[in-house]
Amino acid sequence: MDIREELKNGRFYLDGGMGTMLYEKGLQSGERPEEWNLSHPEIITQIHKSYFDAGSNLVCANTFGANLFSYDREKLEEIVTAAIVCAKKAAALSDTPQKKYVALDMGPLGRLLKPYGTLDFEDAVSMFATTVQIGVKQGVDVIVIETMNDSYETKAAVLAAKENSDLPVFVTNAYGEDGKLMTGASPLAMLAMLEGLGVDAIGVNCSLGPKQLMGVVKELLQHASVPVIAKPNAGLPKNDGVRTYYDVDPKEFSVDMAEMAEEGVCILGGCCGTTPQYIKAMVQATRDIALKEITEKKETLVSSYTHAVVFGNKPILIGERINPTGKKRFKQALQEQDMDYILNEGLNQEEKGVQILDVNVGLPGIDEGAMMEKTVCELQAVTALPLQIDTSNMEAMEKALRIYNGKAMINSVNGKQEVMEQVFPLVKKYGGLVVALTLDEDGIPTTAEKRIEIAKKIIKVAGEYGISTKDLIFDTLCMSVSADVTAPMETLKALHYIKEEMKLPTVLGVSNISFGLPRRDIINSNFFAFALEEGLSAGIINPYALDMQKAYHSYLLLHNLDENCDGYIEFATNCPDEVATVKKAENKKEGSEGTLTPLQTAVVKGLKEKAGNLCAELLANKDALAIVNEEIVPALDIVGKGFENKTMFLPQLLMSAEAAKAAFENIKAAILKSGASQEMKSKFVIATVKGDIHDIGKNIVKVLLENYGFDVIDLGKDVSPEDVVEAVLSEEAPMCGLSALMTTTVPAMEETIVQLKEKAPQCKIIVGGAVLNREYAARIGADYYSKDAMETVRYAIEYEERK
Template sequence: MNVLDYIKDNITYLDGGTGTMLQEKGLKSGEPTELWNISHKQDIIELHKSYFDAGSNIITTNTFGVNSLKYDDKTLNELIVSAVDNANTALKLSKNKQQKFIAFDLGPTGRLLKPLGDLDFEDAVEIFAENVRIANKLKIDLFVIETMNDSLETKAAVLAVKENSNLPVFVYNAYSENEKLMTGATPEVMVSMLEGLGVDVIGVNCSLGPNKLKNVIKRILNVSSVPIAFKPNAGLPEDINGKTVFNVSPEEFSAVIADTVKCGVGLVGGCCGTTPEYIKCLKEKTKDLKKIKETEKDITVVSSYMSAVTFSDSPILIGERINPTGKKRFKQALIENDIGYILNEGINQQEKGCHILDVNVGIPDIDEQEMLPKTVTALQEVCTVPLQIDTSNPVAMEKAMRIYNGKPMINSVNGKKESMEAIFPLAEKYGGVIVALTLDENGIPEKAEDRFSIAEKILKTAESYGISKKDIVFDTLAMTISTNKNSANETIKSLKMIREKLGCHTSLGVSNISFGLPKRDFVNGAFFAMALENGLSAAIMNPFSAEMMKSYKTYLLLRGKDENCLNYIEFAQNAEEMSVKDTKIKTDSSKDISLQYAIIKGLKADAGRITAERIKSENPLDIVNCDIIPALDNVGRDFENKKVFLPQLLMSAEASKSAFEVIKSEFCANNSTKCTVVIATVKGDIHDIGKNIVKLLLENYGFRVVDLGKDVPPCDILEAVLKEKAPVLGLSALMTTTVPAMEETIKIIHEKAPFCKVVVGGAVLNPEYAEKIGADKYSKDAMETVRFAEQFN
């Protein structure tokens, strides 16, 4: 019998702990359990058999810690083959008559994935894939990915199984007491992501006892459409007279788990501290219970690595600002690889209340296939809301969906055969909520009825890929009212038809309606309100538009979605400050102050405001030379004379940066008037706070800075220095272990780019050490680096 058929109708018993059992048989502290597959074969067989004898249906191979980071190819293969062999021997030896299956166990690599750690996503996929390829040739029934405390690593493991095997895959995550994974994912996030990836069972294991994980299970039950597994620890370990004792008894353990079975959990077992006795007891306690059938949850949900957004009665705002269309400054940022500017757009929209951010980086001059995944990763480092991946390039789309941490929104598919053939397979493989545009080979139909027909066609095709309608959100296309007086009517009519007849959620790029008209915001705001009233679920919009926000907030208020009007009152109180301009200009103080004063005092918002005022009538270059630079210099000198401290220096630097940013956005001008400085944190080192401070100050002083980031190999640094013909290179290292990498870099620069002077800094360095490794200059802080670089102009 196939394991998936079995779990459909039966309460399925899993196995229990391994480590604690083996310690009793003499496993030493720190000794890898997997080595026992070969050295203590009999003990491992006994262990598996004892679980089958206790009534387990599925036992997991002793391969939790086996991976190619730890073992060479030959050992890896031997360990896996013998582990599977031991499990099969136990299966044959056990006389118990229940259905028996063998799950191949995949545990965490022990390394953390980028960007939080240093393991590349594709490398992680390959590490898991190596195990999967070996195991897939052996006698196993399924794969279990377990004790994962990072959502992205979980995704890498699932992809490795899916790409190398057709066997079922179960996934168990390890939640902390705050009901999240270590890297932040909630149970709802994990369910959305794992269902999207098409796993067969979603579960919870390890970390805590059954009582403390009960609520996680409850939350998963609320949202999951697939079977659920529960495999907690026998409580927490205590040391009693040198022996490890877990504090939850088999009785207590089984009682809590039996309750979860009554609520719908289908697969049960134990993790650390549990023994065959626990499984026996669990079986006894649940013998009269019936397996509850899973129900299909009709929930449309997208997620980031830490929060899930559900489409419901309350409309969802999708920020549209990460998009170069019609934005000179944004295009410039893309061309200059200025990821900081793009991230700022993300953070600002999130702070304005957007629930999801649309991400589009498509311009002809850049490689979208490289830029889109890079931007998605960078945004996920700083924004907590889910992203909507927006591209017409299917290759870029796949690359971005693959590394996306969570379940993304996909923008977009349409009724054209070619489009559906490109996008649906991606959604089927990686999961996601797809925005479907109601147009096809014949263009955008004028009549609502025809747009509705396209929607039906899209749904039918999606179904053939196994994509359910909850994962499709229709965009009935807002077209400008300036060329067709009925365009709003038809868009809204089709919206309503889709919402009511198909039961699907909807989305609109609202502002298209006013294209070509003056005061577009007025039209957009009214149209948005109309659309909301007719069943619009989500809007792609500009959260800085006062009219749009007014429509949204008042709609919530009038439709009874704003308890005690609190949300509206807060909005109204701040409304005076709002402007229809892109960026809101805040004021730190009401005093009439000068730009120099604002910079010296570190008043970021004032510096921006005053600059914006002054460039209306003054030459921007004069402002830079007569105010910004002298003010900065003033603070810089005070810092050198120890009159001000690092925080003040940085406050001033940031204030002048905001002044520069205003000048940049108005004139698209570069404030770089001095030479190019290449900077990097050397290979092996991931500390970049100091380097970023140096960058900020150098930029403020007019240098063009090429920042290569952290953990940069010597050859990449050399390449950049040669390409930029940079007279100065700044290198940073924080640890003694990475100074050799710095020395190597300096050597290769002096050899191949003798025109370049190398300045070094970082916690482990001092002037003597710097000289020893061949540096041209040691700088104790960022100001000293600026002074050094000034000599080369």
């Protein structure tokens, strides 16, 4: 019988600790447990058998640490095969009456994934895939993914399991005392992602005892629509000076586990410190506790790698600004792959309080799939907000959903058969909450009734793909009121019906309403307020628009969704009012120092916002280039010299650089508006070498070089020699900067230099990093060693002058 059926029939028991038993049998610390599958198969079989004898339905084969990092392909096959043979043999040998199953067990790979580690997501998937393939070949009944402390690695393992087998998949994560995974995920975030991926049972294992894990388990039970697993340790290890032991004994463990069973946990087992005795006691204590029915929960959720966002009574703000439509500067950023600009658009919206970021990077002439993948990767490195993948390009959508660390929102599907056939399989595979636009082959219906009909059709088709209605959110389509004056009320009528009668969540891209009208802010914010009143669950809005924020905060307050008025008071206190703004502008005139102009003072003092504003003012009657040469560059020189003379320190240098950057952003916009082309100095390729993941030094150099007008091509960190060479060649860059932090990564730097000298001999190579010095840099063939960021700038300027 398939385990999935078995789970419906009764409580299901897993095994207890394997490591614990092996240490008792003489495994040495530091020795790999899975090697005993080959050297001591009889002991492994014996341990499995003792768990079956104790009442376990499922034992995990001894494959926890067996992966391609520890073994080559051939050895891995041998070890995993031997492990499964032992477990199956044990099932045959044990004569207790329960049904017996064997699992392929997969634990963490032991490397952290990018962006905080160096392991690529797809590499992780393929490493797990190899183990899965062997397990499938050996005929395991289920794949157990356990002790995962990172949501991203968990996703990689689940994808590998799903793509290489049809077996049931169980996932248990290791939660810390703070109730979160090491990389920050809450239980609800894990649940959203794992249910989205179609995992058959989810839960907790290892790290703590049953009492400490109770909170996490209860949270999972409250929200899960699949069976919940609990496999805690036998408490915590203690040492009384004589011996080491776990502080929860079998009796106490069984009492705690009975409590978990009462709460509704369906699958029970033990982890570190538990033995067959514990399992036996647990089985006896829980056998007669009635199984609680598992119900389908109706909550609509999306998640990031830290938290879930629930679509409930409180409307959600989705930031619309990562989108090139109608934005020259954003289009330019996309064309130049200026990731910093795009990422800051996300970070700034986060500061304005949005809970989800819409991501649209479609632009004719760029590879949208690659750009979407890159943007999602980089965004999830800097913000914990869930993302809404906004594209009609299916390749881009799949790439984004695949590498997204969580359960994404997807924008969008509609009633067209063809579109549903493309989008729904992706939703089924990767999980996600899909925006369903109420239009179809015949276009956008003019009446609310027709839109509702389309909504119902979408629900039906989604159901055929196995997608629950809670994973659909309906957009009743906001059309320009200037084109059809009856449109807004039809939109709201449909919205109201879907929310109140069908009890399903709704979303609108609000700003469309005012298209073609003057002072769009007036209409937008009022329509937003109406829509909220009709039951809008989420608005895709411009969070920088103050009137939208006013409408939102007022709505929350007046609908009793803002406890103690805290949110409103905070917003209102910081909300600029018109009178104050005028006063401020007058004050701005002051504040210059000595012979410095106000803008120069702002740059020298590192006042970002002020420098930006002053530059914008100056641009009204001064040429952009003159501002750069007469204002900003002299100010930067003052700071640069101060740093070199040690009268100013690194943080001051950096703050000035940021202030200058804010000013440059205005200059850029002005030049873009005037249609003139920007004059840039030489290209400068910069990278942190292969294997090195600390790149703050490199980024400092980058910021300063950009300040001085160099066209910096930043390849990031952990960059292979080949990629550096390719960038230098394709960009025809005359200079290349390499950074290495560790003695262990200097060889990678040397290799990069060798390849550059061979393939791009004209390129000057500048190196820097904590472990280097002048002699060493010369020895590995660099043209120049920079002890700090300013030296690199000086070198580059000299190069420019010699040119």
